[in-house]
Amino acid sequence: xxxxxxxxAAGLAYTMFTHPxxxxxxxxxxxxxxxxxxxxxxxxxxVGLGLSVQLSLWMRRGRALIVATIIACIxxxxxxxxxxxxVAGRQFGDWAELKRLLSENQRHALVLTRRSGGRLSEAxxxxxxxxxxxxxxMFRFSETEKIVKIRMMTPLPPYVGVDFGDGRNAIFNVHxxxxxxxx
Numbered sequence: 608x609x610x611x612x613x614x615x616a617a618g619l620a621y622t623m624f625t626h627p628x629x630x631x632x633x634x635x636x637x638x639x640x641x642x643x644x645x646x647x648x649x650x651x652x653x654v655g656l657g658l659s660v661q662l663s664l665w666m667r668r669g670r671a672l673i674v675a676t677i678i679a680c681i682x683x684x685x686x687x688x689x690x691x692x693x694v695a696g697r698q699f700g701d702w703a704e705l706k707r708l709l710s711e712n713q714r715h716a717l718v719l720t721r722r723s724g725g726r727l728s729e730a731x732x733x734x735x736x737x738x739x740x741x742x743x744x745m746f747r748f749s750e751t752e753k754i755v756k757i758r759m760m761t762p763l764p765p766y767v768g769v770d771f772g773d774g775r776n777a778i779f780n781v782h783x784x785x786x787x788x789x790x
Contacts, residue, residue, distance in 0.1 A: 618686030
Protein backbone atom coordinates (compact mmCIF):
# COMPACT_ATOMS: atom_id res chain seq x y z
CA UNK A 608 0.00 0.00 0.00
CA UNK A 609 2.92 2.32 0.74
CA UNK A 610 4.19 1.84 -2.83
CA UNK A 611 0.82 2.97 -4.13
CA UNK A 612 0.81 6.12 -2.04
CA UNK A 613 4.35 6.96 -3.18
CA UNK A 614 3.50 6.29 -6.84
CA UNK A 615 0.37 8.41 -6.61
CA ALA A 616 2.32 11.28 -5.04
CA ALA A 617 5.08 10.99 -7.67
CA GLY A 618 2.56 10.90 -10.52
CA LEU A 619 0.70 13.93 -9.19
CA ALA A 620 3.95 15.84 -8.60
CA TYR A 621 5.05 15.06 -12.17
CA THR A 622 1.74 16.36 -13.51
CA MET A 623 1.66 19.51 -11.37
CA PHE A 624 5.28 20.62 -11.28
CA THR A 625 6.84 19.70 -14.60
CA HIS A 626 6.23 21.51 -17.84
CA PRO A 627 8.06 19.14 -20.14
CA UNK A 628 9.21 19.98 -23.60
CA UNK A 629 7.08 17.64 -25.74
CA UNK A 630 10.23 16.17 -27.30
CA UNK A 631 13.25 16.45 -24.97
CA UNK A 632 12.83 13.93 -22.12
CA UNK A 633 14.34 16.26 -19.51
CA UNK A 634 17.43 16.30 -17.35
CA UNK A 635 16.93 14.03 -15.50
CA UNK A 636 14.37 12.12 -17.60
CA UNK A 637 11.66 12.17 -14.92
CA UNK A 638 8.86 10.47 -16.90
CA UNK A 639 11.17 7.61 -17.92
CA UNK A 640 12.38 7.11 -14.36
CA UNK A 641 8.80 7.11 -13.05
CA UNK A 642 7.76 4.52 -15.63
CA UNK A 643 10.61 2.22 -14.62
CA UNK A 644 9.71 2.62 -10.92
CA UNK A 645 6.04 2.05 -11.77
CA UNK A 646 6.82 -1.23 -13.54
CA UNK A 647 8.82 -2.54 -10.57
CA UNK A 648 6.23 -1.34 -8.03
CA UNK A 649 3.38 -2.89 -10.01
CA UNK A 650 5.22 -6.22 -10.11
CA UNK A 651 5.65 -6.01 -6.34
CA UNK A 652 1.97 -5.12 -6.03
CA UNK A 653 0.97 -8.21 -7.96
CA VAL A 654 3.06 -10.30 -5.59
CA GLY A 655 1.32 -8.52 -2.71
CA LEU A 656 -2.05 -9.20 -4.27
CA GLY A 657 -1.18 -12.87 -4.51
CA LEU A 658 -0.24 -12.86 -0.83
CA SER A 659 -3.51 -11.06 -0.05
CA VAL A 660 -5.47 -13.82 -1.75
CA GLN A 661 -3.60 -16.40 0.32
CA LEU A 662 -4.30 -14.41 3.49
CA SER A 663 -7.98 -14.17 2.60
CA LEU A 664 -8.22 -17.93 2.75
CA TRP A 665 -7.62 -17.90 6.51
CA MET A 666 -8.59 -14.33 7.48
CA ARG A 667 -12.11 -12.95 7.59
CA ARG A 668 -10.99 -9.49 6.43
CA GLY A 669 -8.99 -10.82 3.51
CA ARG A 670 -11.48 -9.61 0.93
CA ALA A 671 -11.28 -6.06 2.22
CA LEU A 672 -7.49 -6.21 1.88
CA ILE A 673 -7.76 -7.45 -1.71
CA VAL A 674 -10.28 -4.75 -2.64
CA ALA A 675 -8.12 -2.05 -0.98
CA THR A 676 -5.06 -3.28 -2.87
CA ILE A 677 -6.88 -3.24 -6.21
CA ILE A 678 -8.30 0.25 -5.59
CA ALA A 679 -4.86 1.54 -4.57
CA CYS A 680 -3.36 0.06 -7.74
CA ILE A 681 -6.01 1.74 -9.91
CA UNK A 682 -5.46 5.13 -8.23
CA UNK A 683 -1.68 4.95 -8.65
CA UNK A 684 -2.07 3.95 -12.31
CA UNK A 685 -4.35 6.92 -12.93
CA UNK A 686 -1.85 9.26 -11.27
CA UNK A 687 0.97 7.85 -13.39
CA UNK A 688 -0.93 8.14 -16.71
CA UNK A 689 0.80 11.37 -17.87
CA UNK A 690 4.25 9.80 -17.47
CA UNK A 691 3.11 6.48 -18.95
CA UNK A 692 1.55 8.12 -22.01
CA UNK A 693 4.61 10.30 -22.58
CA VAL A 694 6.91 7.28 -22.73
CA ALA A 695 4.43 5.02 -24.54
CA GLY A 696 3.87 7.76 -27.14
CA ARG A 697 7.43 7.25 -28.32
CA GLN A 698 6.29 4.08 -30.11
CA PHE A 699 4.10 5.91 -32.64
CA GLY A 700 4.19 8.61 -35.31
CA ASP A 701 7.33 10.73 -35.55
CA TRP A 702 8.86 8.92 -32.59
CA ALA A 703 8.55 5.58 -34.40
CA GLU A 704 10.50 7.07 -37.32
CA LEU A 705 13.12 8.47 -34.91
CA LYS A 706 13.33 5.02 -33.29
CA ARG A 707 13.97 3.48 -36.71
CA LEU A 708 16.68 6.07 -37.44
CA LEU A 709 18.38 5.46 -34.10
CA SER A 710 18.36 1.70 -34.64
CA GLU A 711 19.64 2.05 -38.21
CA ASN A 712 22.45 4.40 -37.15
CA GLN A 713 23.41 2.17 -34.24
CA ARG A 714 23.97 -0.59 -36.81
CA HIS A 715 25.78 1.89 -39.06
CA ALA A 716 28.18 2.80 -36.24
CA LEU A 717 29.00 -0.90 -35.86
CA VAL A 718 29.55 -1.29 -39.62
CA LEU A 719 31.89 1.72 -39.63
CA THR A 720 33.96 0.24 -36.82
CA ARG A 721 33.70 -3.33 -38.12
CA ARG A 722 32.37 -4.50 -34.76
CA SER A 723 29.48 -6.75 -33.84
CA GLY A 724 28.76 -5.04 -30.51
CA GLY A 725 30.25 -4.24 -27.15
CA ARG A 726 32.36 -1.31 -26.07
CA LEU A 727 34.18 0.55 -28.86
CA SER A 728 37.84 1.40 -28.46
CA GLU A 729 38.76 5.09 -28.35
CA ALA A 730 39.98 4.93 -31.96
CA UNK A 731 36.78 3.21 -33.15
CA UNK A 732 34.64 5.71 -31.27
CA UNK A 733 36.52 8.66 -32.78
CA UNK A 734 36.21 7.14 -36.28
CA UNK A 735 32.43 6.78 -35.96
CA UNK A 736 32.07 10.18 -34.27
CA UNK A 737 33.98 11.85 -37.11
CA UNK A 738 31.78 10.14 -39.71
CA UNK A 739 28.61 11.38 -37.99
CA UNK A 740 30.05 14.93 -37.84
CA UNK A 741 30.95 14.86 -41.55
CA UNK A 742 27.60 13.28 -42.54
CA UNK A 743 24.99 14.87 -40.24
CA UNK A 744 21.71 13.00 -39.89
CA MET A 745 18.84 15.36 -39.19
CA PHE A 746 15.28 14.57 -38.17
CA ARG A 747 12.31 16.92 -38.07
CA PHE A 748 9.23 16.35 -35.94
CA SER A 749 6.21 16.95 -38.18
CA GLU A 750 4.13 18.91 -35.65
CA THR A 751 6.82 21.56 -35.19
CA GLU A 752 9.82 23.08 -36.86
CA LYS A 753 11.99 21.29 -34.28
CA ILE A 754 14.96 19.66 -35.96
CA VAL A 755 17.16 17.25 -34.03
CA LYS A 756 20.43 15.59 -34.98
CA ILE A 757 21.39 11.94 -34.61
CA ARG A 758 25.01 11.72 -33.53
CA MET A 759 27.58 9.45 -31.96
CA MET A 760 27.42 9.97 -28.19
CA THR A 761 29.06 7.08 -26.38
CA PRO A 762 31.41 4.15 -26.99
CA LEU A 763 28.82 1.90 -25.31
CA PRO A 764 25.64 0.55 -26.90
CA PRO A 765 23.43 2.10 -28.25
CA TYR A 766 26.31 4.42 -29.36
CA VAL A 767 24.07 7.04 -30.98
CA GLY A 768 21.71 9.54 -29.42
CA VAL A 769 19.64 12.61 -30.16
CA ASP A 770 21.00 16.15 -30.00
CA PHE A 771 17.98 18.39 -29.32
CA GLY A 772 20.10 21.55 -29.53
CA ASP A 773 20.98 24.09 -26.84
CA GLY A 774 23.17 21.51 -25.09
CA ARG A 775 20.26 19.10 -24.60
CA ASN A 776 21.09 15.50 -25.53
CA ALA A 777 19.41 12.17 -24.89
CA ILE A 778 20.26 8.52 -25.39
CA PHE A 779 17.31 6.18 -25.82
CA ASN A 780 17.04 2.42 -25.62
CA VAL A 781 16.42 1.66 -29.30
CA HIS A 782 13.91 -1.09 -28.47
CA UNK A 783 11.75 0.57 -25.81
CA UNK A 784 12.57 4.27 -26.42
CA UNK A 785 12.94 4.77 -22.68
CA UNK A 786 15.50 7.49 -22.13
CA UNK A 787 18.63 5.95 -20.60
CA UNK A 788 20.54 9.22 -20.29
CA UNK A 789 19.86 12.92 -20.78
CA UNK A 790 21.86 16.07 -20.17
